[in-house]
Amino acid sequence: MSRVLESKWFYMIVSILLAVVFWSYVRTEQDVEQEITLRSVPVQITGENILENQNMTVAGLSHKTVSLRVSCPISVGRQLNNRTVSVTVDVSRCSGAQNYELTYNINYPENITPNQVQVLERNPQRISVSIEQMYTSTYEIEFVHKGSVADGYQSGTAVINPTLVTVSGPEDNVKQVNKVVAVLTQEELSSRFSGDLPLMLLDADGNTITGLDVKLSATTAYVTLPVVVVKEIPLTVNLIGGGGAAPEDADYSIEPQDTIMVSGSEEDLAGLNALNLGDVDLAQIAGSSETRTFPVQLDPRFENVSGITEAQVTITLKDLATKDFQVENIELVNTPSIYTAHSTTQVRTITLRGDQEALDAISPSQIQIVADLSNVAAEGSYPVPVRVYLNAAGNVGVVGSYSIIVNVSS
Numbered sequence: 088m089s090r091v092l093e094s095k096w097f098y099m100i101v102s103i104l105l106a107v108v109f110w111s112y113v114r115t116e117q118d119v120e121q122e123i124t125l126r127s128v129p130v131q132i133t134g135e136n137i138l139e140n141q142n143m144t145v146a147g148l149s150h151k152t153v154s155l156r157v158s159c160p161i162s163v164g165r166q167l168n169n170r171t172v173s174v175t176v177d178v179s180r181c182s183g184a185q186n187y188e189l190t191y192n193i194n195y196p197e198n199i200t201p202n203q204v205q206v207l208e209r210n211p212q213r214i215s216v217s218i219e220q221m222y223t224s225t226y227e228i229e230f231v232h233k234g235s236v237a238d239g240y241q242s243g244t245a246v247i248n249p250t251l252v253t254v255s256g257p258e259d260n261v262k263q264v265n266k267v268v269a270v271l272t273q274e275e276l277s278s279r280f281s282g283d284l285p286l287m288l289l290d291a292d293g294n295t296i297t298g299l300d301v302k303l304s305a306t307t308a309y310v311t312l313p314v315v316v317v318k319e320i321p322l323t324v325n326l327i328g329g330g331g332a333a334p335e336d337a338d339y340s341i342e343p344q345d346t347i348m349v350s351g352s353e354e355d356l357a358g359l360n361a362l363n364l365g366d367v368d369l370a371q372i373a374g375s376s377e378t379r380t381f382p383v384q385l386d387p388r389f390e391n392v393s394g395i396t397e398a399q400v401t402i403t404l405k406d407l408a409t410k411d412f413q414v415e416n417i418e419l420v421n422t423p424s425i426y427t428a429h430s431t432t433q434v435r436t437i438t439l440r441g442d443q444e445a446l447d448a449i450s451p452s453q454i455q456i457v458a459d460l461s462n463v464a465a466e467g468s469y470p471v472p473v474r475v476y477l478n479a480a481g482n483v484g485v486v487g488s489y490s491i492i493v494n495v496s497s
Contacts, residue, residue: 122207125155127169130191130214134179142221145178145300146257149215155193156208163203171196181218188213222258225251226267228286228308233270236314237277241350241392243313249305252286256301263299265291269308276314283307315350317392321361322346324381324400329370331440331484332404337369339402347383347393355388367402373438373487376403408443409486411436414454414475417491421461425497428460431468432491437475441483453478458491468494 130151138144153174159167174191181187190213195204230245252267269284285307288296322341326334341364349359364381378401385391414437422428437454439446455476463471470490477485 119161120158121161121164122156122158123164123167125157125167125169125172127152128155129169129173131173131175132178132216133175134177134181137179138181138218139221141182143181143184143218144221144256146217146219146259147300148176148217150211153191153214154210155206156210158205158207159203163199166196166199167204176214176216178216178218181216184219185217187216187218189216190214219257221255222261223253223255224261224264225253226264228252229266229268230310230312231268231270232312234272234274234276237275239316239318240277240314241317241348242276243315243350243392246311248309252308253304254288254301255304256299260299260301263290263296264288264301266293267303269310271310271312276312279314280310280312282310284310315390315392316353316356317348317350318356318359319346320349320359322364322383322398323361324364324402325366326402327366327368327370329368329484330372330486331482332369332372332407333482334369336407337372337402337404339367339400342399342401343395344393347391347395349385349389350392351389359386359389364398364400367400369402369404370484370486371488372402372404375407376401378402404440406442407440408446409438409440410446410449411438412449412451412454414451414456416452416454417456417458417473419458419460419493421459423460423463426460426463426466426495427497428463428493428495430458430491431494435473435489435491437489438486439477439483440486441481445479445481445483448481449477449479449483456489456491458493460493460495463493463495466495466497468492 130148130153132145135145157167173194175194176189176191193206195201228247228250230247232242236242247269254261254264254267266289268287268289270287271280271284273280286303286305288299290296322345324339326337328334347362349356362385364383367379378399381398381400383391383396383398413434415434417430417432417435419428419430435456439449456473457476458471458473460471469492471493472488472490475485475489477483
């Protein structure tokens, strides 16, 4: 026994035991009761699902926070604040649209039991809860791209799923909502975007509404936004010389614009450098200028993202003169053997175009009108298209198309 008492390990163990006993005693003596006030303790609602089954909703609370004065040990009080403590109001027993004065339960951290805390004062004692009929409105979800696409690219029309969302809650709250939008903020897009976007509520002024006590049937929408390569393509027409006018004798302009934006694959767009709207036969331009309308038609591989479906082309002839001739030299050919025919048109006015000196050198005898009657199939008097032949040198041509009246009999 004397050896044990003389051992240094004996004294070390005794010292540790005494320290533990002393620490426990001091801790117990110091963990005395104290009073503390908890301010701005948040109010939470329970039982709302029961209300929703009755098509009712909480329209408002008299208080969104409460104050509590409590007594508890110091060690417990250190854990109590408005982030760890909350109060709940149960609305499951509310059965009609009116105001209710309800008590509330206090919720403490999980490691603290209610018998460790004595509530000395509640402010307020009860909370007034306003219950209203549920109000619901349906909105079409709109897509908004607040970001950008990369140079040389353009975004198409977004596909949104779902397309509609319902907003439910107190009538005054729901009526604050003017639009529901899915907003994409991504910058420099160069390929298709697909993904879920959060839904945002906007008021009539386009401002974002936050903290509004409403419920949405969906909180996100799946959005697909096509992003394609675009290229600016000039519009052209093919001028066909005739009527004394060569292509270099004409200018043209195109309205509303002479280019369009076209989308497609990079490979296909590389081979598209212009879009020909069609042919213009200058022989059919009767005056010094004429405007024609052409459809803007693209190969199915491309999409016209400019939205221009028609173009007005104005052709203007430069430095050419016209002159009318009264022509009597009319010949009918290829009359079917069962018919006889004669022209009731004795003289036809023919317009020629070219430089003035060449026109002045031409006489009516150099112009011949020929009507081909090979397609005649009935008796009667009717117009027949003709060809006009000019026996003259120089850059002179016939302007327009002509016909004569022919009488056919058997």
